[in-house]
Amino acid sequence: MYSILFIDLSSDDIVVNIPEMPQDRYWVFPICTPYGDNLINIGNLGVSKPGEYLIQYDPDNYGLETENIPDGFAGVIKYPMAYGLVNSRILTDRSEEDVEIVQKLQLGFNVSRTIPRPEPPIAPPLDLTMFTKPEYNDGNISSCHEAVMKVAAALAPYNPPYVTSDRDWVAAELRKAGFNNGTFTQPRGSNLTAAVELAKKTSLAFMDKPGVRQDVGNDWFIVSEGYIGKFDSHYEARYQIATTAYLALDPSESVYPFHEGDLVVEEGKSILFTFPEPPKIKDGGFWSLTVYGPDQDLVPNDMEKYMVGDRSNLTFPDGTPVAKGDHREFQVLLQASGIEPPTNWTAK
Structure with missing residues (x-):
């Protein structure tokens, strides 16, 4: 489950409270830029402590400090922009009882005071x-593209690149694009629709460059570190990820395998995913196989089944729970919603 916190360091530093969390539950409190860079993570994978964390404006640095910090704080977070946001995540099994537990935990994430x-x-x-x-x-x-440019122009002066060596040339490019003192004026002779199409082609071509993604077998890929989560100077990658997975986490926190090309469930047909063994995860982590439609949203269905994973009641063909940890093959069935699921698959 997700909850949003907006960060405003325009005049004050802020103190956020991180509650005591159950040891066996995945959670993360990611500090992100408005552009989607995941700069800092507080969470169970990093064995973060509960308590107060000071988010402190520092124009030239970013990161989490847990040593040699003011008394009373569990950590100090250096952040280089005026604005930011947190899309905190707490794992749930989606049962009513567990959702209520997570909702109470979510209330523990809050801004306790400002300094x-x-x-x-x-x-x-x-x-x-x-x-x-x-x-x-x-x-x-009339133009969605124009609205985006105006929002960007209003926010960009206070949220420069966190890569300090990029700030001058990025500012110069934005001026050429019509940004001036918080406003956007479209340059004469320019076409925003054509510019967006060029940006799409450029970003897609960049993602196909050697090293940007890794082939993990059977037409599945993952985006390499440095091109997702925290992008540094790879603005083409940031653009592409923002259109499909805004606020994706850094690979130190999460990995997102994706299938090359579209999966089409033809009428009367099904797709069978075969796992040679249960995915390996860090202690306190989780895995899931989730299906999204062409609009990047979860696919609605009468069963309200959107994913399967380590929280699902998965079994091997002989009925043994996958959660027992045996290193052997199991399968997941994907089929059209108009077909009644086979009895021996529905609960597995």
Whole structure:
């Protein structure tokens, strides 16, 4: 389950509270930039401690410090922008009882207080109502692309690249694109629709470069470290991931295998996924096989079955639970919703 926290360091540093979490449950509190860079993670995989964490503005550095920090804090988070966001995740098995437990745990993630800085504000306060204004809302102007550019122009001055050596040339490119003091004016002779198509082609071509992704077998791939989660200067990769997996986590936290090409379940046909053995995961982690439609959303179905994984009641063909940890083959069936699932598959 997810919960969103927006970060505003325009004038004050903030203190966030991380609650005591059950040892056997996956959770993560990821600190992300507005652009989708996952800079810092607090969570069970990193054996993070509960308590208060100070999120401190530092224009030139980012990271988590747990030693030589002020008394009373479990950690100090250096963050190089005025604004950011957290999309915290807590694992659930989706049962009503477990969902209630997670909802209570979610309440423990909160901003407990702010600490004023002596310096002048670095930005105006973050105003989320800006997204309701006509100039920033694609439902109220003729071009979605123009709305995106205007939002970017409004936020970019206060959220420069975290790679400090990129800041000057990125700012220069944004000026060429029509960004000026928080506003966007489309350059004469430009075509935003054509520019977006070029950006798509450029980013897709970049993702096909050697080393950007790794072939893990049977037409499955993973994006290599440095091109997902935390992108550094790879802006083409960040663009592509943002269109399909905004706020994807760094590979140190999560890996996202994907299948090359579209999987089509033809009428009257099924797809059978064969696992040679249960996926290997870190202690406290989890795995899942999730099906998304062409719109990147979960595929609706009467069974309300969207994924299977280590939280599912999976069994080997002889009925032994996969959770027992045997290193042998098992299968997952994917078929059209109009076909009644075979009895021996439904509960497995």
